[in-house]
Amino acid sequence: MRDPKTARRDRRSRFEQRLRGRIPKPPGRAIDPARGQGRFADDEDDAPTPGRGGLVGGVVNRLGPKGRFLAAAVVIGALITAGDLFWERYTNQTAISADHANAAQVGLGHSLYDQHCAFCHGADLVGKPGWDGDYPDGGRPPLPLEGTAPIWRLSDRDLFDVIKFGGQPFSPPSYRNEMPAFEADLADADIWAIIAFIKSRWPEDVHTRQKEAAAEQGS
Numbered sequence: 001m002r003d004p005k006t007a008r009r010d011r012r013s014r015f016e017q018r019l020r021g022r023i024p025k026p027p028g029r030a031i032d033p034a035r036g037q038g039r040f041a042d043d044e045d046d047a048p049t050p051g052r053g054g055l056v057g058g059v060v061n062r063l064g065p066k067g068r069f070l071a072a073a074v075v076i077g078a079l080i081t082a083g084d085l086f087w088e089r090y091t092n093q094t095a096i097s098a099d100h101a102n103a104a105q106v107g108l109g110h111s112l113y114d115q116h117c118a119f120c121h122g123a124d125l126v127g128k129p130g131w132d133g134d135y136p137d138g139g140r141p142p143l144p145l146e147g148t149a150p151i152w153r154l155s156d157r158d159l160f161d162v163i164k165f166g167g168q169p170f171s172p173p174s175y176r177n178e179m180p181a182f183e184a185d186l187a188d189a190d191i192w193a194i195i196a197f198i199k200s201r202w203p204e205d206v207h208t209r210q211k212e213a214a215a216e217q218g219s
Contacts, residue, residue: 138176
């Protein structure tokens, strides 16, 4: 297979021969073979060569300094965004606490709540009617989780344990607690995300009450 540069040189040589010997010269005008050389020289300049990076190198060379700067900025921005997304995903998958101010964790928790909790506790976290009645033997309807029920008496760790292991292990033997366990369905980080979502719906005074209750239990 012939080298492209050799082929172009051969075409240029044949073109010059035609100019010199085969094309009639107009009266009073001399034909300059150099006029045709520019045509082939341009082809050689534009053609990608191994030393110039091929197609990508040609595009980069045509961008100019400003274009290359903008392209580099776009690439760097894309890498930073990808890194942030990876870090958020990693931290959510390895979370060991609930942070109701973490938008990414709250968003994950919202999605998981809709899948696993909303059927009983309601999409708006208001629970089922009659939850505040007297149920000495158990069977209490699902409680509200948006702050009206006294779940603020439980620490985040207590909430985690109830979601993971169910309510029965933390109730008297004679009391029927129908809160199911999600240990087989949810990873620990998923449970923390659900708690973060639930607490994101609490008013500020409920957060304060939970902190005070935790302080009293710790004293």
